[in-house]
Amino acid sequence: MATYLDFEKPIAELESRVAELRALTQDDESTGLSEEISKLQGRAAQLLAETYGGLNPWQKTTVARHPDRPHCLDYIDQLIERFTPLAGDRYFAEDAAIMGGIGTFRGRPVVVIGHEKGHDTETRIKHNFGMARPEGYRKAVRLMDMADRFAMPVVTLVDTAGAYPGVGAEERGQAEAIARSTDRCLSLGVPMVAVVIGEGGSGGAIAIASANRILMLEHAVYTVASPEAAASILWRDSTRAIDAATSMKITAQDLYELGVIDEIVAEPVGGAHRDKEGAVRRAGDAIAKALAAFDKMSPDEVRKQRHERFLNIGRSL
Template identity: 65%
Template sequence: MKSYLDFEKPVAELQAKIVELRALGENGDAVAIGEEVSRLEAKSVQALKELYANLTPWQKTLVARHPNRPHFSDFVAGLVEDFTPLAGDRAFSEDEAIVGGLARFRGRPVLIMGHEKGADTTSRLKHNFGMARPEGYRKAVRLMELADRFGLPIIALVDTAGAFPGIEAEQRGQAEAIARSTEACLNLTVPNVALVIGEGGSGGAIAIATANVVLMLEHAIYSVISPEGAASILWRDAAKAQDAATNMKITSADLMRLGVIDGVVPEPLGGAHREPDAVIAEAGDAIAQGLERFDGMTPDQIRAERRAKFLAIGRSL
């Protein structure tokens, strides 16, 4: 069953009428009803086009958070072969919010890792809604160092509201773990490509997204803090999240214009959750192009280009 967002109510109403007419058509004048269904379907598609042609930053935030949006596990299933997960930070425990392992991407051996939010209540609790603890980022460092040692390109899929903010995470050095992971990204001598597939929240995202090539899905968001968090700090009112989202420049179009990201992967009409296979295939093409840019470059050149890229952000504004 399709899940509609609040701003998609006109489309939801049209789809409900279509379902009702189809049910009537099974016992009535199927030809006459079929014509009306076709008319309503065309009207529904047009309504969806108009909605998604003018999404506000807050509406894009809602799309990025859609529960049916493809997650890390969906991208792994659609993009790579022979995925072998690797677990543990070799210091404290296994963190299931960040998943990673060895795989083969279009014939090329790679390391792929990313945030997994989970698709139902059980898996969301297991993966802590994609919010990693320090051991998750220390695992990411271990995996990146492993990939660097064996010359494996790295693919990072970002989808987190942010790092886990619990007291125990702070006690175990959350800030230090995020900083070490960011540093590990910068020091890599192999190419890395990061793709924001949903939410790219704060240090929780940048810890694995400090990449040679940073991409975003069209309706993903990428920000230093969630709109609700920003509203709570600036206005002491989380209800002003829409105002915060509008002013924070969190959409792919804004970040592309500001030079924070390197490319935008288009999504099907109505968002990635409506045609996940199509958007995963499109993402695969973009990732492949990103990796191919570095074929023939030396390790030192790869690392230098990445560092120069991040040092240049904001300097030409």
């Protein structure tokens, strides 16, 4: 059963009506309702395109958080052949909020690292809703070390509300782990492409997104803090999240204009959750194109490009 967001209620009503009429035609093929069904489908499709063509930042935030949106493991399953997951940070424990491993992407060996939120109650708890602890970022550093050693490009899939803020995580050095992961991204001698596939929240996202190329799905968001957290900080009122989302420039379109990201990956009409395979395929095409641009670069040239990319953000703002 489809999950509809608040602003999708008119679309939900039309699609519900179509489903009802289809059920009637199955029971009685002589009802002659095919023309009415066709008209309603056309209206629903038009309304869907119009609605998603004019989403505001808060609406995009809710789309980025949609429970049916494809997550890290969906991308890995469709894009990475012979994927071998690698676990543990070799210091403390395994953190399932960050998944990583090696595999083949369109004939090219790669290291893949990404936040996994989970799809149901059991998997969301297992993956801690995509909020990584220090061991998750230390695992990411370990995998990036391996990528550098064996000259394999790194692809990261960013989808987290932020790093886990629990007491245990802070006691084990959450800030230090994020800083070291960010630093390792910047020092890599192999190309790194990051894709914000849902939420790109705070340092938890930057830790695996300080890449040569940063791509964002059309309805993803990338922000220094969640709108709710920003509203609590600015106005002491988390209910003003809509105001915060509007003011913070968190959408792919805003960030592309500011030069923070390099490319917007178009989503299927109605969002990635309506056509998971199509969304993943488009992201794969964008990743392949981004990696190809670095094929003839030396490790020093790759590092220089990455450093200049981030320095240019400050120079241009």
